[in-house]
Amino acid sequence: MAKAFDLTQWTRPEMLALAPYTSARDTFNAITGKYTFLDANENPNASAVNRYPDPNQLALKKKIGALRACSVNQLLIGNGSDEILDLLFRAFCTPNKDNVILMPPTYGMYAVLANINGVGIKEVPLTADFQLKTDEILAAVDSNTKAIFFCSPNNPSGNVFKTSDITALLNGFDGLVVIDEAYIDFTDRLGWLSQLDNYPNLVVTQTLSKAFGLAGLRLGIAIAHPSIIKLLHTIKPPYNINTLSQQQAIEVLSDIEKVNRQIAALLAERNRVAAYLNELDWVETVFPSDANFLLIRVDDANKRYDALLAQKVVVRNRSKQTNCENTLRISIGTPVENNELMAACNTISL
Numbered sequence: 001m002a003k004a005f006d007l008t009q010w011t012r013p014e015m016l017a018l019a020p021y022t023s024a025r026d027t028f029n030a031i032t033g034k035y036t037f038l039d040a041n042e043n044p045n046a047s048a049v050n051r052y053p054d055p056n057q058l059a060l061k062k063k064i065g066a067l068r069a070c071s072v073n074q075l076l077i078g079n080g081s082d083e084i085l086d087l088l089f090r091a092f093c094t095p096n097k098d099n100v101i102l103m104p105p106t107y108g109m110y111a112v113l114a115n116i117n118g119v120g121i122k123e124v125p126l127t128a129d130f131q132l133k134t135d136e137i138l139a140a141v142d143s144n145t146k147a148i149f150f151c152s153p154n155n156p157s158g159n160v161f162k163t164s165d166i167t168a169l170l171n172g173f174d175g176l177v178v179i180d181e182a183y184i185d186f187t188d189r190l191g192w193l194s195q196l197d198n199y200p201n202l203v204v205t206q207t208l209s210k211a212f213g214l215a216g217l218r219l220g221i222a223i224a225h226p227s228i229i230k231l232l233h234t235i236k237p238p239y240n241i242n243t244l245s246q247q248q249a250i251e252v253l254s255d256i257e258k259v260n261r262q263i264a265a266l267l268a269e270r271n272r273v274a275a276y277l278n279e280l281d282w283v284e285t286v287f288p289s290d291a292n293f294l295l296i297r298v299d300d301a302n303k304r305y306d307a308l309l310a311q312k313v314v315v316r317n318r319s320k321q322t323n324c325e326n327t328l329r330i331s332i333g334t335p336v337e338n339n340e341l342m343a344a345c346n347t348i349s350l
């Protein structure tokens with residue numbers, strides 16, 4: 001049986017009262033056929049982009065809905081996941097009053113967006129092997145806790161959290177549980193879309209930035225109960241996704257076979273790079289990865305980072321993050337780029 005979730009109880013009161021801006025394109029979105037559009041003060045001289053984009057991104061949502069087996073009214077598209085996450089903070093968290101729970105090491109934007117929105121942060125670090133401390137997370141919830149944010153597969157550790165732990169959070173917390181699945185296409189493990197019907201407080205976010213190779217377009221996706229999606233739609237900027245981004249994403253989503261081939265090739269490369277790194281004397285651990293990057297623990301992260309940089313290979317030093325002492329995060333590149341990484345590593349000795 002589906003969990004009960006009273007959206008109005010969790011939404012910021014100002015947001016419930018909001019009268020959204022209605023754009024010219026909103027009004028006439030449903031109309032097809034030959035009309036003379038003199039309603040939006042657009043420049044009439046035809047070009048690829050003289051008209052405002054579809055504020056509801058219907059054609060793109062139909063593509064994403066078909067791919068993810070969800071309906072259009074469960075989908076919100078944002079200018080990157082970052083916009084989606086920001087909308088969630090603004091819709092649900094009252095500044096200087098409410099808080100969210102984060103589990104470091106995690107994606108840095110959750111804390112940045114909380115701070116920008118004046119929302120408190122409670123931190124419950126992951127275990128040393130990067131799993132959720134479910135009991136401590138639930139114990140940290142207070143009457144102003146509106147949401148729990150985490151990514152699985154996790155950034156920067158690369159692992160998927162245990163299903164039983166995530167289920168415990170979904171059952172034990174009545175506010176929003178936001179599962180960021182930016183890396184879900186790089187793992188065989190099941191994501192959480194199939195649980196949306198059971199948990200109306202679940203928001204899954206995904207992105208076209210990683211597996212789909214469209215980071216430059218800025219396209220993030222929220223998939224949730226239609227009532228949550230409707231609320232987020234009323235507060236999003238009307239024309240948040242530009243025409244060219246919508247068109248190019250539709251093109252890429254029309255050839256999923258190509259995307260899948262690229263993913264398979266990348267995973268083979270991930271295995272090749274991991275096997276290589278495992279043999280290096282100065283690499284202590286290559287953490288198992290369900291993503292398109294590897295987190296490694298080395299003897300001295302600053303020293304190894306600098307040595308790689310001197311060889312013109314840029315990786316990410318994650319050592320300042322909780323439980324990440326002496327770690328580097330390495331994105332998997334093309335075979336040629338990975339060879340460059342390995343050649344650079346070959347020049348580094350104990």
Ligand SMILES: *Cc1c(COP(=O)(O)O)cnc(C)c1O
Nearest residue numbers: 080081082107151155182207209
């Ligand atoms: C890369 C990444 C994203 C993607 O963000 P966009 O704004 O969609 O590019 C989201 N979440 C996590 C955890 C990431 O690592």
